[in-house]
Amino acid sequence: MAYEWHEFENNAAAAQGLADAVAAALQTALDKKGSAVLAVSGGRSPIAFFEALSKKDLDWQNTGITLVDERIVPTTHDDSNTKLVREYLLQNKAAAAKWIPVVEDGQTEAGLQPEAVVQTALQHYVQPDALVLGMGGDGHTASLFPQAPQLQQGLTDTETPLLHTTPVTAPHERVSMTLDAVAKTPAVFLAIGGAEKKAVFDQAVQRPSETHPVSFVLNHQGINCHVFYAN
Known part of the structure; x- marks a missing residue:
């Protein structure tokens, strides 16, 4: 299987372990080329990791931070991953990092048209050196997302690193990295927690299936995914 398993006693230990590993991956990129880019996921579970x-002691001034995916909402919206990252990651020493936007500031809900958002995001896009994925209970x-009409495109498009997706099982139109863009990232991490998600993970590692899109990451021969888990 194309993953490595890292298990921790609790969420705090997992968050610290993930922060150590991601910092090391960014340092590798900084040492190699003088700059680094990290893409992160949203939701509530990454907050301890962000903090x-x-x-961490890194050359944050030469480090860019962006998103694996974003809800197409204003950046001041409570569901905005941009807002979350600014509140919890672009703080302390990481306040010096360069923010690479997916949804630009100052947009209104009415003005955010998905295809235009994707085109603007592509103008800012920089291939990450490291990225951190999450996983939903739906895989x-x-x-x-499973059942999203754009899922097949997200799994097969090798030309464009970002696409618009329409979740059937969650609110908001989205912008997401494609599987190919994930595969081109040297250091890939997946953070999961709890028995329910472990059960989904155990199904997903068996074989690639659109029922659990994360399975395409876990079974991709070009991706060595480091899985950080706490029960």
Whole structure:
């Protein structure tokens, strides 16, 4: 299987372990080329990881931070991943990092048209050196959702790193990295917690299936995914 398993006693230890590993991956990129880009996922579960990473001693001025996926909402919206990252990751030492936007500031709900948002995001896009994925109870990762009409495109498109997706099982139109863009990232991490998600993970590692889109990451021979888990 194309993954490595890292298990921790509790969520705090997992968050710290993930922060250590991501910081090391960013340092590798910084040492190699003088710059680094990290893409992160949203939701509530990454907050402890964000806070731990924000305190790391890194050359943050030469580090860019962006999103694996984003809800197509204004950046001041409570569901905005941009807002979450600014509140919890772009703090402390990481406040010096360069933000690479997916949804630009100052947009209104009415003015956010999905295809235009994707085109603007592509103008800012920089291929990450490291990225952190999450996984939903439905087996989605990034905003590659089961049943989404754009799922097949997200799994097969090798030309464009970002696409618009329409979740059937979650609110808001989204922008998401494609599977190919994930595969081109040297350091890939997946953070999951709890027995329910472990059961989904155990199904997903068996074989690639659109029922659990994360399975395409876990079974991709070009991706060595480091899975960080706490029960």
